[in-house]
Amino acid sequence: MKKNIYIIGSGFSALSASCYLAKQGYNVTVLEKNDTLGGRARQYKKDGFTFDIGPSWYWMPDVFERFFADFGKKPSDYYTLDKLNPGYEVYFGKKSSLKVSENLEDIYRMFEEEEKGSAKHLKTFIDSAKSNYDTAIKDLVYKPGVSPLELINTSTIARVSQFFSTIRKQVRKNIKNPKLIKILEFPVLFLGAKPTNTPAFYNFMNYADFGLGTWHPRGGMYAVIEGMVSLATSLGVHFKTNSNVQKIITDTSKNVVGLLVNGEEIKTSLVLSGADYHHTETLLDKDVRQYSENYWDKKIFAPSSLLFYVGFDKKIENVSHHTLFFDTDFDAHAREIYDNPKWPTDPLFYANFTSLTDETSAPEGKEAGFFLIPLAPGIKDTLELREEYFDKIMDRFEKLTNQKVKEHVLFKKSFCVNDFKEEYNSYKGNAYGMANTLFQTAFLRPKIKSGKVKNLYFTGQLTVPGPGVPPALISGKIASELIIKNQY
Secondary structure, eight states: OOOEEEEEOOSHHHHHHHHHHHHTTOEEEEEOSSSSSSTTOOEEEETTEEEESSOOOBOOHHHHHHHHHTTTOOGGGTOOEEEOSSSEEEEEETTEEEEEOSSHHHHHHHHHHHSTTHHHHHHHHHHHHHHHHHHIIIIITTSOSSOGGGGOSHHHHHTGGGGSSBHHHHHHTTOOOHHHHHHHHGGGGGGTSOTTTSBGGGGHHHIIIIITOOEEETTOTHHHHHHHHHHHHHTTOEEESSOOEEEEEEOTTSBEEEEEETTEEEEOSOEEEOSOHHHHHHTSOGGGOSSOHHHHHHSOBOOEEEEEEEEESSOOOSOOSEEEEOOSOHHHHHHHHHTSOSOOSSOOEEEEOGGGTOGGGSOTTOEEEEEEEEEOTTOOOOHHHHHHHHHHHHHHHHHHHTSOOGGGEEEEEEEOHHHHHHHHOOGGGOSSOBOOOGGGSGGGSOOSBOSSSBTEEEOSTTSSSOSSHHHHHHHHHHHHHHHHHHHO
16 A cells, blocks of 8 residues: 655655655655745746746756656756856956856866966866765765764765865965955855855865856756656656645654645645745644754854846846856855845845846847845845845946946846745745755754654755755655655
């Protein structure tokens, strides 16, 4: 007889887990509170424009390949990938930008042109990053975070010093050019932490950047969600949208016995939550929650974001598909996220113009623009502040790229802290989960398996291995493996 399991949420980790569990013979039902599947990876469509609401970077293609290969499939069975060249562009001032090539040799040349002798140091750095990437992918990130012993092997022992140094120290040891430093420190933002708080071992993100490149699925990141839903459906997974889980019901022996969904009780003895971990625990009675409010409050969370989805009535010039604006003080902005939470004085920001490379994103002759400002989670969010910051970044955008754009805005939609809370039950409105700092890595993150409730499990960006889309795929796999192991 098939075992029934209900999965709360339909983001990348939940979809990943649903596929593995269905393949193993489980009768899987996915409950999504919103009206479309994908969790934070949804789409916004208006007047012929299409925007990815959530994730917009496709890095670590090997992780996606490994996921689909586990089911005898390839990503190309579901969507088409284009490698971006440049992978992205970084602005440092007016008409001052660097484009990061898809080709590693070109990147070495760019570094050498900016700082004589830096190419040699970059090669050494990337060799280390590749070695760490191989170690991370083969030995670490597919572990369930149950024990510190998971981290101990010959590869990690040889790298132990890198866990007690930082990305910042490693990058700045030999590279002095401020532009190159910003480019090398940027990838750790995907881990949700400052370069000063991120172990040097995580330089493997630089290999993911320079070595593996930046890709774009035609139709946007939502094409990946559609592919995963198609795979899951073929494996027998059932999906229910507009299904808000209001309570996880337990008995006196602390066993899961059911869920309250839209006011109706559903009986089940096995639950996996891909929803926000903190929120999921609030669905339990207090005596069976693993972590206190004080526990969550002390953790370092990745930033929230102020997002704008903008339709322009013309093509935008002097930008790339992914464009970063690092013309202000990186450290000052970081302090206003992590150390002294407030709305940033002079924010860094990111812009994405998928319609430069994907004609499905916007009508002919027009441009779809996605703008993101990293913010401290939990700060005050008002429409007035959103407007103020839209004007701020548009003014800078016009000056830096030497063009008028504000008068060409057809429409804009914003998404910020309040929306992350409302749409995703996100703790303090964070956008990326819990930061991967030294003391929030592997077995030090919230556990996949509840220590209080039998047959309750968690997956996603607040548990192992951490924030980001590829880690979410991995989280779904290791959560499903732990469930299967504990059920037999």
